[in-house]
């Protein structure tokens with residue numbers, strides 16, 4: 048663990064402009080610097096770096112972060128390694144603190160979980176070296192020690208409670224939350240036997256272990272492939288606080304550089320496929336994790352690159368998975384982005400194919416992958432009788448709900464034209480094939496986390512405070528309710544800024560909350576890009592906006608207090624002090640209403 052004080056001091060010392068300029072040539076533009084984004088393909092620069100905020104933001108793909116985040120993202124370093132790298136650049140020595148003793152208050156369980164997953168990984172990796180059986184298994188699969196190390200492969204021994212040696216508190220609730228153990232069902236007292244108590248045992252036994260990393264390089268889960276004959280062949284971690292299957296892609300952490308270089312991400316079905324492809328030099332492959340492809344998976348990859356190719360097994364399950372991937376891709380496709388499908392021979396999966404045919408054959412096959420538009424049309428056509436009118440009508444009926452999901456104008460038009468040709472009609476003659484005109488999606492940008500809602504006052508304050516942290520001193524924390532996540536995040540930011548020195552940068556604020564429960568909310572508040580937008584800094588306006596928002600908070604606060612007092616009054620008479628307070632609150636509200644919304648009280652004449 049690296050102490051938070053050190054990280055703050057480090058970010059006070061490094062200049063994000065120097066850090067980024069080492070890799071991406073920056074040009075001065077007003078108070079900011081600009082370049083073509085290193086994280087997505089573009090010809091006009093939308094990647095902005097702010098020296099005053101010590102923060103970067105790309106208006107094209109939504110990438111953003113502080114200096115540490117840039118080094119992680121650009122060089123593929125873990126969080127601690129990125130800190131070490133930056134420290135070295137400015138000649139600072141990184142102090143290490145053993146264990147979780149960081150002296151921070153409530154570092155959110157998440158951090159403890161991350162540490163535990165890392166401990167488990169180290170254990171499994173050590174066990175792999177000791178297991179001739181597991182080593183033999185990997186060798187038979189043609190994997191080198193180098194690839195095993197790169198993907199952090201390990202081995203869970205064939206024992207019920209081997210993790211007892213890793214976690215001294217094996218029976219604790221915290222260990223349960225790692226998803227690495229299972230509690231057995233307590234038995235019934237049948238057949239005269241005594242009642243069996245619930246027992247805890249290791250989830251993974253006798254399996255080669257594949258750690259699943261998040262975009263920070265943290266271990267968030269595991270996949271395990273059995274080395275013997277048992278069932279199931281593949282077993283994954285359950286969903287935990289860290290691990291959400293529909294979001295994560297196995298191997299993305301290791302593959303991100305290769306994916307960017309090739310401007311292509313290859314999606315396969317299993318972690319063994321990913322590792323086998325990497326062994327043969329195809330390093331831009333990732334896998335879904337025991338779930339079908341989700342729109343979030345596709346959106347995540349299309350933010351990174353322009354081309355995604357799905358390569359599933361040649362059997363019928365693989366074909367089904369491919370069709371599912373097509374369905375979820377439709378709404379997230381944009382013009383200029385391409386999704387294609389590679390179908391291997393029926394008896395193959397990517398692992399067997401690349402081992403037998405080699406990487407150049409695999410790459411050649413990728414180049415012949417079927418574009419989504421073609422796959423969509425030919426797959427539906429193959430299921431109906433295109434020679435009859437009824438068949439062609441059926442063809443259109445099946446295609447309609449799919450095509451209407453495509454929002455990319457050019458691609459949509461192309462597919463409609465093709466459908467029309469095949470059914471022998473003009474595109475205009477086909478009813479209901481136009482794209483559904485719903486509310487515009489917020490994009491490009493981070494994948495939507497559910498429906499966009501009106502921003503809370505707390506979030507609006509947060510967005511302004513993040514633009515200029517010193518302004519946080521003007522916000523009264525007493526007014527901020529702690530009932531919501533936004534409220535708690537705002538409280539935490541206000542408290543942090545109050546205790547810090549003047550001139551705190553956004554980069555430092557983000558570093559302080561890295562890995563805490565507030566991190567995701569802060570990230571979302573920044574996500575819209577307004578923190579680094581190109582409007583020249585009009586700090587006076589920010590202050591005025593904050594004052595206005597604070598008035599609204601104040602009003603909400605007095606409404607809550609007034610309601611409280613009114614409820615109290617039903618139980619018995621209020622004290623004189625309470626009565627006075629209630630009267631004052633009522634007057635204040637009336638005054639505020641008069642000022643803010645004169646329309647509510649039309650003058651009676």
Ligand SMILES: [Zn+2]
Pocket residue numbers: 084085086087094105106107108109110
């Ligand atoms: Zn970008």
